[in-house]
Amino acid sequence: MEVSIIEQNVHPFPPIYDSKSKVLILxxxxxxKSREGEFYYHHPQNRFWKVLSEICRDSLPDTIEEKKQLLLRNGIAVWDVIKSCEITGSADSSIKNVTVNDLEDILSYAEIRQIYANGSKAYQLYMKYIYPEIKRExxxxxxxxxxxxxxxxxxLIEFxxxxLI
Structure with a gap:
């Protein structure tokens, strides 16, 4: 009988934000693909960068540096709810044994006016693990x-x- 070993994956890169960030997307x-590319929403089919460039009326970024600048220029901070977890491939439905990121550094440094979840699973995890502690909608x-x-x-662009604040 073959036993598969499930490893705890640790978030591989830091959040993107500065003192002018007003919006936090989790x-x-x-x-x-993002872990391989060492940056957020790196899968070529993920529409995150297309949506942001369109609503910010900015050019579609190509490099990591261009993506960072798009975010910071528009007052957008990006991070993830999860610090570490067990996950099969990229499937959110397979996520288990979660530890969450501490949002305190971002929330105390930047004047975040609103937090948004990129999808239902990010929303559910935030509400379960983070909201009870920080009470931010x-x-x-x-x-x-x-x-x-x-x-x-x-x-997506419509929603x-x-x-944009």
Whole structure:
């Protein structure tokens, strides 16, 4: 009988924010492609960067540095709810044994006016683990993941446009 060993995956990169960040977008945990590319929403089919560049009326970023600058120029902070977990591939549905990130550094340094969840799982995990501690409301947005095929790019842009403060 073959036994598969499940490893605890640790979030591999820091949050993106500065003192001018007004909005915090939280995902769940980096996908396999994001972990390989060492940056948020790195899967070529994830529509996160297309949505943000459209609602910010900015050019579509290509490099990690361009992506960071798009976020910071527009007062957007990005991080994930999960610090470490067991996960099979990139499937949010497989997430187990969660430890969460501490949002205190971001919330005390930046004047975050609103927190948004990129998808239902990020929202559920935030409400279960983080909300009871910090009591900051979060707004659930439809996931930009390619797995969320029920939302067209146009529909995502429509829903996500609320993040601009």
């Amino acid at each position: 995902g769940t945990f980096p996908s396999v 979060i707004i659930k947005l439809p996931s930009t993941s390619p797995a969320n095929a029920s939302y067209s790019l146009e529909k 996500w446009s609320c993040i």
